[in-house]
Amino acid sequence: MTSPRVALLRGMVLGASLLAVASPAFANSQFVPLVPMPREVESRPGSASLGPEWTVSATSAEDDQAVRLLVREAADCYRWTWRVVPAGTQLRTVELRAIAPPAGCPALFAEQGYRLEITREHVVIEGATAQGRFYGAQTLRQLLRAHPDGVIPCVGIEDYPALAWRGISDDISRGQVSTIEDFKAIIRQLAYYKINLYQLYIEDMYRFEGSATSGQTRGALTRGDLEQLVTEGLRNHVVVSPIFETLAHQERLLSLKEHRRYAAADAEERGGAAPEDPWGMLVRVARDVFGRLVMPGGAETAAPAAFSAGNEHALHFAQSLVDEIAAVTRGPFFHIGGDEWQPPTAPAGAAATAADDGMRSYGHYLGRIADHLGERYGCRAMVYGDVILEHPEAARDLPRDVIVVDWHYDPQDSFPSLRQIKDQGFRDVMVSPGLWTWRTFYPNYASGFSNVASFAQAGKRERALGCVTAAWGDGGAENLRENNWAGYAFSAAASWEQDAPPADSFLRRFVVAHYGIDSPELARAERLLGWQEFENVGWAGRLYNRPLPVRARPQRWVERMNTLDADMRQVQQDLAAIEAEVRFNREHLAAARHCARRYGYVAERELLLDAIGRRLEGRTAAQLSQAERDQLARELGRLETTANALQAEFGLLWLRHNRPEGLAENEGRMAKQGAMLGRLRELARSGSLRVDDSYSHMQALNAAPDPAEVEGSRR
DSSP, X not given: OOOHHHHHHXXXXXXXXXXXXXXXXXXXXXXXXOSSOXXXXXXXXXXXXXXXXXXXXXXXXXXXXXXXXXXXXXXXXXXXXXXXXXXXXXXXXXXEEEOOOOTTOOHHHHHHOEEEEEETTEEEEEXXXXXXXXXXXXXXXXXXXXXXXXXXXXXXXXXOOSSSEEEEEEEOSSSOOBOHHHHHHHHHHHHHTTOOEEEEEOTTOBOOTTSTTTXXXXXXXXXXXXXXXXXXXXXXXXXXXXXXXXXXXXXXXXXXXXXXXXXXXXXXXXXXXXXXXXXXXHHHHXXXXXXXXXXXXXXXXXXXXXXXXXXXXXXXXXXXXXXXXXXXXXXXXXXXXXOSOOOOOOOTTOXXXXXXXXXXXXXXXXXXXXXXXXXXXXXXXXXXXXXXXXXXXTTTTSOTTSEXXXXXXXXXXXXXXXXXXXXXXXXXXXXXXXXXXXXXXXXXXXXXHHHXXXXXXXXXXXXXXXXXXXXXXXXXXXXXXXXXXXXXXXXXXXXXXXXXXXXXXXXXXXXXXXXXXXXXXXXXXXXXXXXXXXXXXXXXXXXXXXXXXXXXXXXHHHHHHHHXXXXXXXXXXXXXXXXXXXXXXXXXXXXXXXXXXXXXHHHHHHHHHHHHHHHHTTSBGGGSOHHHHHHHHHHHHHHHHHHHHHHHHHHHHHHHHBOSTTHHHHHHHHHHHHHHHHHHHHHHHHTOOBOOOOSSSOTTTXXXXXXXXXXXXXX
16 A cells, blocks of 8 residues: 555646546546546556457456456447456456455455556556455546547556445435336446445335235336346445335325324324224325315325334334345345434323333334344344434434434535434444435536535544435426436545545536546536526426416516526537537436426526516506417417427436336426416417416416425425
């Protein structure tokens, strides 16, 4: 291992050293197109001119997947067929070599580190573990993509991560569920960025034997599905470890008649798991009917929401569901949720001991599941940290060896919670920032990147076990996963590198690693799409799906929409100019283009409704000439056509990579845009169109806003 002083010197020249001797694609540049950036890079004289005659070898059968990926990369980058040869060949070979951990090396170098040496006629990747050598192969793959002529610089790289676990949690419980092949592709691409933990947030989205109808109409995973994903993860050094809510956030599972007896409200009212009496059944049915009438589409907030923590039968049922998943995953972790639980309200006049028992049921309940996982499967339980922070007394009996997942999504947070969790005696914590993917059609990376960078840095300072970045799908999971890759890769960089990188320099590196082309245009498109924020509008999805009142907008809003329109024209121009040159993941550009069109539609819509509102101020369309009314109708009809086309395009994009379940909810919400514009068009032509000063009812549909418009965010 190099000394700290040498490492420091190498870090100082990191930006300038590598490309000083690079191939023509990046000559005379300080740009190093790797994600994550290696810890130490040292330039060497000359360059390696790769070619179809080069071969690949490995000293360990554990490197088979890394070898396969390198052979495939040569084919994809250059259309070469690299042969796999026995270890020991010296010239024009990429050799993966197992070594003993160097004496005195950092633990994470021994576990996940690698060295990559590139000379004119030999490339060596060495590490003490197959995982480390696999990561060295990913770095080499990125160098191949960065040099389309096959001439790569001679360098020495020594690398290992800042955090042991670098993960993504992926919400498949609110609408978007990948096909199995897409899930596998996601796992492979996460591994490409050296992410080693993929957590599927499933709630009811598993076909449990103990819950036959669970998720059956929503595209739930089967045991066979999960087995395939776990296998693909193992092959690529990614732990697939679902998040299963064993306490709260089980509205759908507990809404099933056969499981109502385990729900907190019902079970506590009845004092256990006895069959419902007729009156109880009548109350439950009335509650269901009321919920459907008053809150259509609001299943996430309808009662009951949580298992009864004080009910032994509920515990055994939840534990049986955990067993079904854990028997397949058998990994080092099992995430049992535990977030956003509310302590039971003690009846009036109840003794203090009874109230304390209700509060402490949280720790007893989750603790027994955690102990069961350790005893039966040898894995550690993970729990979300919000209840631990808000109600320390509730977690008093929670085992201190559970891994606390501390989630906070405020980009301005300083994260004192990490110290508070450690002060309560919990041994290990993982930080969990958010990508701000919820209630939107494109992530709010202005907030997401900031949150990831600052929380990952705080995790490193507090010696966190890892960073798991959350991509939630509240509101129907309208944001297509293709849009998340810049965020996933940024989370990988922020978790692996010693310091989280600045967004702009990262985006250019990401574009090369992801698309195989050094394109300022693509980096600009990512920036313009991901850094759109709107005053008094929390999520872009709400902006798109909001009601359409005809009235003058504030001047600041008009100016903002003009800027948005210009930004999206630039994005579409950039994508059109560079798409033919994109060498990898070109299909992801279709989702980006769709989102640019959506934003462009929003800008055009708001500007048109503003113009019509100003024109009709103090009068109705009946006071306009027929020609003027027809002109308004044509303009509204053109927008209606755009809205309907966007809905159709979204459906096609969804079905490219996802199961059909979940699409209808999003299409139904998007269809309201075309319906509202169609109604406005009819009103304009008939002369009934007027300024609408009310947000309470839509002139276009004479209906209240969609509940999703007013519903709060899950977290």
